Amino acid sequence: MSTSSRRHKKMVFKISIYCGKCKTAILKAIAKLEGIDEIKLDVEKGTVTVVGEVDPVCVAHQLRKVRRPALIDSVESHKKEESKPKPEDLEPCCERCRGDALIFMEYAPGCTIV
Numbered sequence: 001m002s003t004s005s006r007r008h009k010k011m012v013f014k015i016s017i018y019c020g021k022c023k024t025a026i027l028k029a030i031a032k033l034e035g036i037d038e039i040k041l042d043v044e045k046g047t048v049t050v051v052g053e054v055d056p057v058c059v060a061h062q063l064r065k066v067r068r069p070a071l072i073d074s075v076e077s078h079k080k081e082e083s084k085p086k087p088e089d090l091e092p093c094c095e096r097c098r099g100d101a102l103i104f105m106e107y108a109p110g111c112t113i114v
Helices: 020-031 056-065
Strands: 009-014 036-042 047-052 071-077
Touching: 009 056, 020 036, 020 047, 020 056, 047 056, 056 071
Parallel strands: none
Antiparallel strands: 009 047, 009 071, 036 047
16 A cells, blocks of 8 residues: 555554553554554453554454454544644733744843743
8 A cells, every 4th residue: 555545543442451461562563564653452441442543443453363353433534633723822921922923033132032
């Protein structure tokens, strides 16, 4: 599969997790695949959530190899979220700085670059 046709996805798999050995086998099997950004296990719900640019069928196949068969519960598009503060979330340090961005002003010693 070419890199241009890959999409960042959030995939949820239903799987039986019985013990610590099961968790380790599941994590090792999925971590071997390229394009994985995040893996979350929920023992109570019996789910594994995988985020990345990998085919869900490949993840299910990899789990079957370690005798942990899984059902694909959901697959949805997932955007990476960057945690940049919005300008309206920032508190300006003085009246001169109010606006969309804070800038350094030499004549206002209380202002800083954010």
